[in-house]
């Protein structure tokens with residue numbers, strides 16, 4: 179996969195081989211539900227990914243304010259979009275003492291699909307660290323930072339709503 183944007187390339191590379199449970203394949207406990215589920219669903223693309231996935235076989239890009247991609251339930255590991263690489267986590271942008279920081283959270287959108295997320299399982303530290311570092315890299319580019327901030331606002335609202343509803 180040829181990624182021209184430096185920050186996106188670094189983020190992809192950090193999550194090339196790290197996985198939620200380290201050496202253990204979490205897909206073996208749930209029959210890779212997130213991939214089979216993705217058959218009828220789509221993953222949001224990070225800025226700069228649209229052009230890449232439009233050229234890759236096995237993916238269908240859906241254009242929109244935030245472009246997304248559909249897959250056929252299998253892919254070459256090196257061709258996974260960043261959303262799949264960080265799943266089921268998200269590098270949330272938070273403001274602390276006037277500074278932007280990355281806080282790695284379970285993505286609330288993953289609760290229904292991922293047993294690790296549903297049970298708030300303890301994940302491999304290298305994976306969590308890689309997601310945090312990827313978030314920090316992405317903050318160094320205007321477009322990827324904008325996407326992270328916007329999605330962070332949305333996820334924060336979602337989490338607050340879930341708390342209010344007692345979910």
Ligand code: SF4
Pocket residue numbers: 198204205206208209210211212213265266291292293294295
């Ligand atoms: S749904 Fe969760 S546990 Fe299952 S393969 Fe995907 S990330 Fe791993």
Ligand code: SF4
Pocket residue numbers: 212213214216249250251252253254258259262
């Ligand atoms: S792109 Fe690959 S990793 Fe992502 S959901 Fe599809 S098959 Fe799974």
